[in-house]
Amino acid sequence: AQSVTQLGSHVSVSEGALVLLRCNYSSSVPPYLFWYVQYPNQGLQLLLKYTTGATLVKGINGFEAEFKKSETSFHLTKPSAHMSDAAEYFCAVSAGSSASKIIFGSGTRLSIRP
């Protein structure tokens, strides 16, 4: 079975500071990992994804994530936070047989302080 744990339901950083959102996964097969962002009153939008190959993945809006198999982690980072980054972020895993069911973490709400 697959599962995703996001550490911290709410993260607050100052504008210009480093953003670090933590995600750990559990998977019995090689996982495919995703980060989605949800702005208020909108659907989820893909930020980035890891399938195979390079473990450091770059996404939209300056975000990146690194797949670390030994730590079963896929943390999301951005060097300098912007006010427009305030949103809910979801880590997700897709693995297993033919179901292709994507399992989402519980989400982390990112707040940006001026």
Next chain:
Amino acid sequence: DSGVTQTPKHLITATGQRVTLRCSPRSGDLSVYWYQQSLDQGLQFLIQYYNGEERAKGNILERFSAQQFPDLHSELNLSSLELGDSALYFCASSGKDRHTEAFFGQGTRLTVV
């Protein structure tokens, strides 16, 4: 624009009633997923259809049902509605490969009064 269309955007109905939510997936996508997002439960996977057949089931109540039609659009039927069913219902679609990300619609906000 993700290419996934959900209607209606908002729905207000009374307890005990039945509603139908509609989803049109991206062109070419065979998989449709339904999710429920509420404040206390977070984003919960309900059910997946692939090319008209039920493929996976999550935390879907017996009062809820879904189907995917030959033109690949999907409907989620919610019956005997309760106050606790108030939530955002998202539809997502994805392609054939399992690593293809899901593309989400804007959601239907259901309010049960």
